[in-house]
Amino acid sequence: MLVCICNGIREKDFRTAVREGASSPCSAYARIGHRAKCGQCTSFARSLIESERATA
Numbered sequence: 001m002l003v004c005i006c007n008g009i010r011e012k013d014f015r016t017a018v019r020e021g022a023s024s025p026c027s028a029y030a031r032i033g034h035r036a037k038c039g040q041c042t043s044f045a046r047s048l049i050e051s052e053r054a055t056a
Ligand code: FES
Pocket: 003, 004, 005, 006, 007, 035, 036, 037, 038, 039, 040, 041, 042
């Protein structure tokens, strides 16, 4: 599943960035080598961060 369509960021890669310390969508995207563009993915990205933290 894609988290960010603009950058083609996959959920697997996003979750890895969060586990490695990213605490916001922007910091996770930066770890993957991208940055937010349209911003429509940020709400979903934040929910994934909360989900990842809950399972940590
Ligand atoms: S969908 Fe992520 S910046 Fe557009």
